[in-house]
Amino acid sequence: MNALEVKNLTKTFEVGKTLFTKGQGVKAVRGMSFDVRDGETLGIVGESGCGKSTLARMLVGLLPPSEGDIQIEGKVQDKANPREFGQMIQYVFQDPISSLNPRKTIRQIIETPLKRLHGMGKAERSKRISEIFASVNLREEFLDRYPHEFSGGQAQRIGIARALAAAARILILDEPVSALDVSVQAQVLNLLAELKKEFGLTYLFISHDLAVVEAVSDRVMVLYFGAIVEVGPADAIFKHAKHPYTKLLADSAPVVGRALEAPKQKADELPDPLNPPKGCPFAKRCIYATDICETTDPALIEMGEDHFAACHNPIKG
Amino acid sequence: MIQFLKLLFRNRLAGLGAVVLTFILLLALLTPILPLPDPDITATGDRFMPPFSDGHLLGTDHLGRDLLSRLMWGTRLSLAVGAAAALIAAFIGSTIGIVAGFLSGRTDNVIMRLVDMLMAFPYILLALAIVAALGPGLINALIAVAAVNIPFFARNIRGVTVGLANKEFVDAARLSGMSNIQIILSEILPNVLPVIVIAMSTTVGWMILETAGLSFLGLGSQPPQADLGSMLGEARAALITSPHTSIVPGIMIFLIVMSINLLGDGVRDAIDPRLKSGALSRPLPATIVERKETPPVASDDLLALQDLRTEFHVGDRTYKAVGGVSLKVNKGECLGIIGESGSGKSVTALSVMGLVASPPGKIVGGAVSFQGNDLVGASYDELRALRGDRVAYIFQDPLSTLHPLYKVGDQLIEAMQAHRRMPQKEARARAIELLDSVRIPNAARRVDNYPHEMSGGMRQRVSIAMALANEPDVIIADEPTTALDVTVQAQILSLLDDLRRERDLAIVFITHDFGVVAQLCDRVAVMYAGRIVEEGPTAAILDDPQHPYTKRLMACVPELGGGKRELHAIAGLPPAVDRLPQGCAFAPRCEFAQDVCRQGEIKLEPNGDRAVRCLFPDKVSQTEVTS
Ligand SMILES: Nc1ncnc2c1ncn2[C@@H]1O[C@H](COP(=O)(O)OP(=O)(O)OP(=O)(O)O)[C@@H](O)[C@H]1O
Ligand code: SF4
Ligand code: SF4
Numbered sequence: 010m011n012a013l014e015v016k017n018l019t020k021t022f023e024v025g026k027t028l029f030t031k032g033q034g035v036k037a038v039r040g041m042s043f044d045v046r047d048g049e050t051l052g053i054v055g056e057s058g059c060g061k062s063t064l065a066r067m068l069v070g071l072l073p074p075s076e077g078d079i080q081i082e083g084k085v086q087d088k089a090n091p092r093e094f095g096q097m098i099q100y101v102f103q104d105p106i107s108s109l110n111p112r113k114t115i116r117q118i119i120e121t122p123l124k125r126l127h128g129m130g131k132a133e134r135s136k137r138i139s140e141i142f143a144s145v146n147l148r149e150e151f152l153d154r155y156p157h158e159f160s161g162g163q164a165q166r167i168g169i170a171r172a173l174a175a176a177a178r179i180l181i182l183d184e185p186v187s188a189l190d191v192s193v194q195a196q197v198l199n200l201l202a203e204l205k206k207e208f209g210l211t212y213l214f215i216s217h218d219l220a221v222v223e224a225v226s227d228r229v230m231v232l233y234f235g236a237i238v239e240v241g242p243a244d245a246i247f248k249h250a251k252h253p254y255t256k257l258l259a260d261s262a263p264v265v266g267r268a269l270e271a272p273k274q275k276a277d278e279l280p281d282p283l284n285p286p287k288g289c290p291f292a293k294r295c296i297y298a299t300d301i302c303e304t305t306d307p308a309l310i311e312m313g314e315d316h317f318a319a320c321h322n323p324i325k326g
Numbered sequence: 327m328i329q330f331l332k333l334l335f336r337n338r339l340a341g342l343g344a345v346v347l348t349f350i351l352l353l354a355l356l357t358p359i360l361p362l363p364d365p366d367i368t369a370t371g372d373r374f375m376p377p378f379s380d381g382h383l384l385g386t387d388h389l390g391r392d393l394l395s396r397l398m399w400g401t402r403l404s405l406a407v408g409a410a411a412a413l414i415a416a417f418i419g420s421t422i423g424i425v426a427g428f429l430s431g432r433t434d435n436v437i438m439r440l441v442d443m444l445m446a447f448p449y450i451l452l453a454l455a456i457v458a459a460l461g462p463g464l465i466n467a468l469i470a471v472a473a474v475n476i477p478f479f480a481r482n483i484r485g486v487t488v489g490l491a492n493k494e495f496v497d498a499a500r501l502s503g504m505s506n507i508q509i510i511l512s513e514i515l516p517n518v519l520p521v522i523v524i525a526m527s528t529t530v531g532w533m534i535l536e537t538a539g540l541s542f543l544g545l546g547s548q549p550p551q552a553d554l555g556s557m558l559g560e561a562r563a564a565l566i567t568s569p570h571t572s573i574v575p576g577i578m579i580f581l582i583v584m585s586i587n588l589l590g591d592g593v594r595d596a597i598d599p600r601l602k603s604g605a606l607s608r609p610l611p612a613t614i615v616e617r618k619e620t621p622p623v624a625s626d627d628l629l630a631l632q633d634l635r636t637e638f639h640v641g642d643r644t645y646k647a648v649g650g651v652s653l654k655v656n657k658g659e660c661l662g663i664i665g666e667s668g669s670g671k672s673v674t675a676l677s678v679m680g681l682v683a684s685p686p687g688k689i690v691g692g693a694v695s696f697q698g699n700d701l702v703g704a705s706y707d708e709l710r711a712l713r714g715d716r717v718a719y720i721f722q723d724p725l726s727t728l729h730p731l732y733k734v735g736d737q738l739i740e741a742m743q744a745h746r747r748m749p750q751k752e753a754r755a756r757a758i759e760l761l762d763s764v765r766i767p768n769a770a771r772r773v774d775n776y777p778h779e780m781s782g783g784m785r786q787r788v789s790i791a792m793a794l795a796n797e798p799d800v801i802i803a804d805e806p807t808t809a810l811d812v813t814v815q816a817q818i819l820s821l822l823d824d825l826r827r828e829r830d831l832a833i834v835f836i837t838h839d840f841g842v843v844a845q846l847c848d849r850v851a852v853m854y855a856g857r858i859v860e861e862g863p864t865a866a867i868l869d870d871p872q873h874p875y876t877k878r879l880m881a882c883v884p885e886l887g888g889g890k891r892e893l894h895a896i897a898g899l900p901p902a903v904d905r906l907p908q909g910c911a912f913a914p915r916c917e918f919a920q921d922v923c924r925q926g927e928i929k930l931e932p933n934g935d936r937a938v939r940c941l942f943p944d945k946v947s948q949t950e951v952t953s
């Protein structure tokens with residue numbers, strides 16, 4: 010069974026709306042369809058503003074979609090209700106400190122989902138908190154302290170503990186380590202891997218760091234301008250990219266032993282969301298572009314084993 | 327709390343306000359039990375008795391009533407009414423502000439437009455209109471004063487709430503199953519409460535004044551009841567003949583309003599978190615220098631740091647942010663500094679030009695030699711002449727160098743004209759040329775853009791153009807690509823690399839990314855807890871790291887193309903630089919640590935063209951990273 014099935018998910022924001030005039034629609038997510046398999050880690054990469062967080066917020070019910078369906082563990086979710094979603098799918102935020110209320114103790118923070126989502130009594134709660142704290146390697150004496158007393162890595166463990174307390178089996182990790190120092194990053198990534206094994210979790214791992222995504226994911230999905238441009242197995246997608254944008258990303262990542270040279274692209278400007286192009290949104294930057302790219306937006310089609318891309322002129326090999 | 331009081335009383339005026347106000351409050355509280363004559367008993371025979379008359383310490387008014395007694399009771403009433411008005415205004419205004427800010431969207435829009443309309447009326451006119459509609463009387467005056475102050479609270483609190491409502495912890499609370507009401511009460515309210523208290527402490531004084539104003543006009547307290555405003559109003563007719571009847575309540579109003587406002591300002595400042603870090607005053611234009619030993623002899627390298635030490639003194643703690651760093655860079659060279667946050671990379675960079683905020687920062691030892699001159703001992707004028715001219719900076723956030731309200735072209739022109747005279751036309755042509763050289767497409771048009779009209783990558787290119795404006799000899803780049811997307815990062819890095827080859831620039835490049843260092847830098851220095859632990863040619867260090875920290879740090883970061891795998895984390899955290907352990911700072915996290923590592927100073931031992939601060943580099947070099 011699939012943990013998550015998403016069909017034609019779309020989000021249009023209205024910008025420039027005032028009390029009396031209607032705003033202009035900006036499509037932040039343009040019709041995404043994909044599945045997340047039970048127990049896998051699906052990596053999601055893309056440039057800033059490509060719709061990663063908007064997608065994630067719809068998946069947890071924090072933002073109502075403009076169009077499309079979300080099915081979580083076989084159940085269709087037709088209304089964005091974080092309370093209902095919260096028991097099945099949880100969110101771990103990018104900025105660990107600002108995701109914790111500065112005026113609450115850690116115990117109060119972790120207790121909330123146990124109380125509100127699962128209606129647990131006091132004794133049961135404190136037993137569960139001990140278990141969760143042990144599994145994220147935090148000492149129980151931390152429970153009565155306030156968030157500002159913790160380092161980024163510790164705070165991120167607390168954020169993970171809160172997500173575990175909700176007992177959701179799917180976790181959306183939105184840049185969970187990018188605010189952390191490299192030596193601490195690895196600690197948190199390893200912890201996430203252990204928890205996944207222990208509790209049979211499914212992850213959606215959002216990051217702009219290709220190397221991290223490759224290291225933790227089974228499959229990777231590449232987004233560009235609010236749409237999926239390529240999705241495939243983690244060990245193949247960057248090595249044998251089909252989509253020119255994925256190749257551009259892979260070639261741009263700084264790698265020890267590779268000469269410094271900005272990979273070729275025609276221009277570097279992103280399309281204007283207020284005035285989206287008719288054809289492929291990557292056409293202005295793409296060195297493989299042909300006439301058809303200017304007029305027709307390519308569909309996502311299978312191009313290898315479990316490997317899909319949306320391109321008229323996919324890269325061979 | 328004790329710390330709060332300390333901060334509060336450090337501000338003398340606020341302390342004075344607190345003392346005066348406490349005294350007045352005490353008197354007001356004690357009024358009913360003091361042996362005062364009835365304030366409302368008239369004795370027309372004793373009209374206008376001067377102060378210090380028998381039985382009437384402050385004299386009497388036009389109806390022969392005891393002024394002292396009227397003053398005390400009047401003060402009591404005025405304070406109570408002012409405080410009540412402030413509470414009501416704060417409660418209603420904050421509720422409106424929280425609801426509008428939290429719900430946002432249409433509700434917010436409608437509510438705030440209404441509030442704006444209220445605010446557009448002149449203050450006192452609105453209050454008069456309300457009293458006119460309700461009829462005169464103290465309670466109605468109270469309502470009017472509260473009502474005209476509601477918009478102030480609504481606006482302020484809404485602003486704070488909007489910021490909070492978009493915080494991630496509010497989303498997290500939603501996902502934890504809390505309802506909107508629960509979120510407002512337990513997530514938002516505790517965080518806005520301090521703001522409400524500050525807003526009240528700064529407005530209650532004015533509200534007392536406003537109620538007094540209405541009473542003065544005869545719209546507030548009705549005779550014979552005394553409040554400070556009505557006392558003034560009644561004394562008006564005898565202003566010339568018996569001035570003491572006006573002066574007495576006048577002084578009291580002055581004392582109350584002044585003391586409340588002084589205290590309110592003090593409270594606001596004491597709660598301001600920036601003060602707690604010890605930065606009471608504006609930072610000085612250049613970092614304070616307090617060197618005890620004689621500085622080392624200047625070297626003949628282009629730029630050399632020699633045993634540089636920079637500390638922060640906060641309270642009774644000393645943070646040794648830079649604990650003796652030596653580095654050098656020459657023309658056309660690129661030196662990388664790598665390390666985690668808090669390792670002292672940025673403070674090292676800022677110390678070069680005396681840009682470390684002072685207080686609390688201080689350079690306590692060593693030297694920075696630039697073209698043979700010591701910059702640490704240099705005067706502010708000398709530093710200013712070099713800043714941006716010979717040595718330029720690029721920071722992580724381009725907005726920290728670009729002013730949001732000026733066109734980028736004008737900012738470039740200003741940067742050039744700050745150091746040499748140049749006709750406007752020539753400067754503009756040069757600005758376009760600079761934008762072109764950092765590969766901004768269509769530079770002639772972009773020169774008239776404001777920073778917000780550009781993407782993050784383009785803004786960073788503009789700040790590189792700013793750094794290049796005066797053709798400096800050295801560029802110090804502090805994580806200039808960390809906030810950028812990989813595709814943009816690749817362009818900026820290759821741009822910097824070309825620039826140093828074309829112009830023979832020296833670059834000091836601070837980063838936490840080994841990939842970046844490998845591609846751009848000739849030499850690299852690894853910092854840990856304020857010191858360099860390993861230094862040498864990039865290729866040699868990446869091939870064969872000899873300090874355990876370097877080695878483990880490299881193993882922490884995944885590299886593209888390695889497939890799915892487990893990473894080798896470093897257990898524990900870096901030490902706090904105000905409590906450095908004896909001996910090697912890395913010892914608590916080091917798998918090779920021996921007893922000798924924890925004793926005495928460990929030197930940065932040179933070995934050919936590299937150096938390492940570890941007692942067992944050979945062992946490190948021969949061991950594979952596991953676990
Ligand atoms: N509330 C909103 N109103 C209008 N536009 C929005 C809103 N939220 C997001 N957008 C726009 O939607 C697009 C996608 O934003 P999103 O936050 O999902 O990007 P992202 O991929 O998460 O980026 P990052 O890597 O910077 O976090 C952007 O163009 C953004 O400006
Ligand atoms: S569809 Fe055309 S423009 Fe778009 S990525 Fe493929 S080749 Fe490039
Ligand atoms: S000196 Fe000792 S503790 Fe420090 S890094 Fe070397 S082996 Fe480890």
Ligand SMILES: [Mg+2]
Nearest residue numbers: 061062063183
């Ligand atoms: Mg995001």
